Each structure stands twice: as structure tokens, then as C-alpha cells.
Amino acid sequence: MAEGPQVHRIADALRRALASRILDEVQLIPARLRPLERSLVGRRVADVEARGKHLLIVLDRGLTLHSHLMMWGRWEISGPSEPPRKGTGRVWARLRAGTRVATLFNGPVLQLLSQEELATHPVLTALGPDPLRDDYRREDVLGRMQQPPWARISLAHALLDQRLFAGVGNIYKSEALWQARLHPLRTLDSLRPDERGRLVQAVESTLRTAYRQRFGTLPRRLWRTVGPFAVYRRSGQSCLWCGTTILRLDTGRATYFCPCCQPATAP
Numbered sequence: 475m476a477e478g479p480q481v482h483r484i485a486d487a488l489r490r491a492l493a494s495r496i497l498d499e500v501q502l503i504p505a506r507l508r509p510l511e512r513s514l515v516g517r518r519v520a521d522v523e524a525r526g527k528h529l530l531i532v533l534d535r536g537l538t539l540h541s542h543l544m545m546w547g548r549w550e551i552s553g554p555s556e557p558p559r560k561g562t563g564r565v566w567a568r569l570r571a572g573t574r575v576a577t578l579f580n581g582p583v584l585q586l587l588s589q590e591e592l593a594t595h596p597v598l599t600a601l602g603p604d605p606l607r608d609d610y611r612r613e614d615v616l617g618r619m620q621q622p623p624w625a626r627i628s629l630a631h632a633l634l635d636q637r638l639f640a641g642v643g644n645i646y647k648s649e650a651l652w653q654a655r656l657h658p659l660r661t662l663d664s665l666r667p668d669e670r671g672r673l674v675q676a677v678e679s680t681l682r683t684a685y686r687q688r689f690g691t692l693p694r695r696l697w698r699t700v701g702p703f704a705v706y707r708r709s710g711q712s713c714l715w716c717g718t719t720i721l722r723l724d725t726g727r728a729t730y731f732c733p734c735c736q737p738a739t740a741p
């Protein structure tokens with residue numbers, strides 16, 4: 475599943491392929507969008523941006539194509555005559571600008587939004603700050619953390635709520651909590667100010683490292699021996715800091731942590 479760092483990488487690739495170019499050909503497969511195909515042809519792509527796990531292809535004259543890949547979707551860039559890679563799935567959208575083609579496979583979320591719909595979109599407008607965006611402000615997250623919806627929720631759940639941080643998914647949730655040395659079942663209101671600061675910094679550095687390295691959070695030299703992650707899917711193996719066996723916790727989605735470095739109560 476694509477989390478924030480992967481979606482930002484996809485946005486980079488789509489921007490390189492489409493930005494400032496005019497859409498020469500547009501195919502939208504969802505039946506409800508098909509009537510809009512003709513009105514999209516001839517529009518210029520102004521920009522492509524990621525907001526957390528959401529992808530926005532901003533077109534001129536006030537339209538935005540919004541997609542979310544959930545568990546199965548993927549975007550691919552190709553030349554006009556290149557066939558899609560085998561096993562990629564069902565085509566949902568195909569945008570051609572000159573010699574570059576961007577194809578969305580497997581949806582599942584694709585919407586065409588007017589400026590007003592974008593400004594009032596219930597999910598997009600509720601998104602929390604995204605550490606991979608230029609408009610990210612650490613103070614916004616620290617403020618949100620102290621508000622009622624999250625105060626008594628476990629960290630494992632709070633980090634997956636896109637209204638707190640946009641872009642954290644199941645992998646980077648475990649990695650950030652390990653980095654911050656915080657137990658996944660502690661609640662936000664149990665954190666001391668220094669622990670809150672540590673958590674925010676850990677999420678920022680986890681997402682930024684994953685974006686830079688395209689996937690893993692550990693230094694690349696460790697990928698062959700340890701793997702790309704410190705704790706994610708490493709239950710039964712040793713913690714890199716203390717050697718204690720990493721555990722897997724069922725919090726709805728699996729959470730991986732070190733019981734020694736991440737004690738259940740504040741030290």
C-alpha cells in the first residue's frame with residue numbers, strides 16, 4: 475500500500491511527465507466520469523501535488539483530478555505505444571500529454587473536483603499537516619495533539635488517523651513509534667511535552683527518510699542484512715538498539731515494537 479512517501483514519489487513522477495503540458499487524450503473509465511473526458515482534453519496540467527496519501531492533478535481553468543490508491547491502485551508513466559506492464563490490473567484513467575502517458579490502474583478513488591468542491595471536500599479539508607509538504611508546520615500538529623478527538627486514543631490508532639498527520643500508514647506508524655521510543659498503546663494525553671516533541675520529530679524524520687530512500691527507514695547499508703525497516707514485520711528478530719526480541723501487537727492493524735525501548739509506561 476502506498477503511504478505518504480510513496481504517494482509523494484508518484485506525484486513527482488506525474489509532475490515530471492505532465493506539468494505544463496496539455497492533455498491531448500483522456501480516458502476515464504468510471505462510468506460517472508466518462509462524460510467529462512471531452513471537457514478535459516485541451517486543458518493544461520498546472521501542477522501535481524500530494525497531500526498525505528491523496529494525489530491531486532491540478533488542471534487549468536479550475537478543475538482537479540483527485541485520486542487515492544488505497545490498497546490496490548497504482549499510477550504508471552509510459553510512452554504512448556508502450557503496453558502496460560503485465561499484471562498491473564484494470565485501467566481506470568489514462569492521460570496523454572504529448573509523448574507521455576499516465577495510467578491509473580485499479581482506482582479505486584477517482585474524482586473530478588471543481589475549485590469549490592476542492593475547497594469544501596470533507597476528507598481533503600480535514601487532513602492534518604503533511605511533513606513532506608512545504609506548507610508543513612510542526613506547531614499545527616502539536617496543537618492538534620491536544621484537542622479532544624485524539625487525547626485518549628492509543629498512539630497506534632492516532633498515527634493512522636489522517637487528521638493528525640497526513641501520510642502515515644501502517645508501516646511508518648510502527649517505525650516512527652520505535653524511533654520515538656514510545657509504546658504503541660500509550661495515549662496522546664499520557665505523553666509529557668518532551669515525549670510529544672519526540673513523537674512529532676520521529677514522524678517527520680521517518681517520512682522524510684522513507685521519501686528520500688524511496689521505501690525503507692533504515693540506512694541503506696543495513697537493507698541486505700536487516701531489511702529496510704527497524705521493526706515493521708520483524709517480530710521475533712532483535713531490536714537494533716538493545717537486542718530485545720521485537721513483538722507484534724494486534725491493534726486492528728498489526729503494530730511492531732520493542733518492549734524494552736518502548737515501555738508501556740513513561741520511564
Ligand SMILES: [Zn+2]
Pocket residue numbers: 713714715716717718732733734735736
Ligand atoms: Zn529495543
